[in-house]
Amino acid sequence: MQKSVTEEEIAEWAGDFAADRAARLVQNAVTQTPINKVAEDREIINAIDPSVSIKIPTGEATNQKKSGRCWMFASYNVLRGRVAKEIGVKNFQFSHVYLQFFDKLEKANTFLGNMDRLAERPADDREVVFWLREPIWDGGYWYFFEGLVRKYGAVPDYAMPETDSSSNTDAMNETLRVLMRRAARDIRAAASGSAREAIRAEALRQTYRVLAIHLGAPPREFIWQWEDDDHAFHREGLFTPRQFAEKYLGDLGDYVQIVDDPRHPRGVRYRVDGKQNIAGRDFVFVNVPVQTLKEVAIRELQAGRPVWMACDVKHQLDGKRGIWDANLYAYDSTYGIDTALTKAQMLELHEARLTHIMAFTGVDLVDAGAGDREVSAKDGGGTSSDGRMENTQTALRPRRWRIENSWGTDRGDAGFYTMNDSWFDQYVFGITVPRESVPREVAEAFAPEAPETVLPVWDPVGQ
DSSP states (O other): OOOOOOHHHHHHHHHHHHHOHHHHHHHHHHTTSOHHHHHBOHHHHHHOOSOOSEEOOOOOOOBOOBSSOHHHHHHHHHHHHHHHHHHTOSOOOBOHHHHHHHHHHHHHHHHHHHHHHTTTSOTTOHHHHHHHHOSSOSOOOHHHHHHHHHHHOOOBGGGSOOOHHHHBOHHHHHHHHHHHHHHHHHHHHOSSHHHHHHHHHHHHHHHHHHHHHHHOOOOSOEEEEEEOTTOOEEEEEEEOHHHHHHHHTOOOTTEEEEEOOTTSOTTOEEEETTOOSSTTOOEEEEEOOHHHHHHHHHHHHHTTOOEEEEEOTTTTEETTTTEEOTTSBOHHHHHTOOOOOOHHHHHHTTSOOOOEEEEEEEEEEEETTSTTOEEOGGGOOEEOTTSOEEOSSSOEEEEEEEEEOSBOSSSTBTTEEEEEHHHHHHHEEEEEEEGGGSOHHHHHHTSTTSOEEEEOTTOGGGO
């Protein structure tokens, strides 16, 4: 039975607070200063610098602005370096708007298909409510990106440049949400499959119109030409987007996603049912310990390949300095409370979910047995028979990680952030790498015949 807060309880709590000199001192500070400035650990701030022993050269940091396209920016950030090297430039950008257009269109199609599939369920059914709450959204995953590139290709940024709405999606998304909910109303009221199909087709036609107004119509072909860093001009002629993607991105279908989800058994493949932009492509991952994520990421960085990663970005972040550490803000000691949760508990209680995607572009490795002696890439590393990282000279451990974010260049180290390894343990949840880069038993779990556990679309790992 629900109990009311009593006057006696309030009087007791007020007395306790008045008698607590430490609490009153903190009150004096926090009522005049933001809590993060009061709680920030200066020793952690002073101990961090952005240098790392292994660092992949990259172009200038990108800026998703007021949009939820981090997954798309991070995916291109992982790949654009090799394109830049091939064409002889330091900075190369794909058009994010081009994929954004088709991502929205495909999400609209998936939503309408779900409304058709769920039309006979009541409006307060949990899955119906889930889709109606957010019919169109900005976010996504690697497999969203891979599916879009496979179907629609890619173009350089000048072939479809940013618009006001691509960088600030609120107004466009709100229009699309209303359009989708209205179509959902009509689909649920329709008596036949043919009537529902007509509603779907008209809603998609209107969706294309709205997207073209906000983002511009996507090009069907373009002239590919550029000037390299030695000022030599190149023109390769007329390309379709799919031809451009085939030439510069190749086959992205062999990348796999591995996730650290302590709620569930390890070594098992999971599928988040229905979480997709292109119909029929669900989020599939194999669950591994966080140490496996680190080992695979380090091997990729040692090989000169950036790593796509998913995390819950909001925790323990100094956004201006561009710093993450699991203990950066001493909230509990500042407030005099206990908010500690394990990683599994954070997922179970919806305190954590996969909110942001970035790219690892460096790591600071130290000798695990000798304090913080730095180890450079030339110190070497190998892979044991079971796929675990090993070093022929000494055991290594990561001390901090270099992160390429997509929040512009005025934060952190010109847009690159520094993450202490403690934050990886608690708030990094997954990475995407080529299948050949994961341990053998993990790769085997991705085989079609391997068992698979299905998670509901509202699972926090799928959010």
